[in-house]
Amino acid sequence: MKKVNLIEETMFSSVEAAQREVKFAKVNLIRILIGTGFAVLSTILLLIAFFGKNSQYYTFAALPAIPAYLIGGGIGKAVKAAWKITKIGWFLIPVFPADVLLAFAFFIISLFAFFYIPIVFVGMNYVDHKRSLKAAEEFLMQYAPSAVAQPC
Helix, strand or coil, X not given: CCCCCXXXXXXXXXXXXXXXXXXXXXXXXXXXXXHHHHHHHHHHHHHHHHHCCCCCHHHHHHCCHHHHXXXXXXXXXXXXXXXXXXXXXXXXXXXXXXXXXXXXXXXXXXXXXXXXXXXXXXXXXXXXXXXXXXXXXXXXXXXXXXXXXXXX
């Protein structure tokens, strides 16, 4: 079985590219932390709706996911995960009309589920940018130590 990396490794071709990545990652880490706040709010509202007696709160639990994904990112990772779940539904029943309907149902259900748990994908986006920042700083330390000492 092939091992799948959830987070891609960052490679740099020049010192300038690494310096741009450091600036980009530092700004995006702040944005992702703001998006994480919305994702945590969405998770808290989901728990309130889940353990509460009224089901009207489920709508309010999904609303903070929109700014969480827009500000914090991670929507691409959520759609990729939904597509993988869709393929499971596609191959579960290999009969023509049923497999298309089941795949469509799996895709819709997984997208709705991802609106209620944005903390996972916003967190994956945070880890991705954190690793990218670390790789850029290591590249700069190795190939241009004087560039790291200068403020960005």
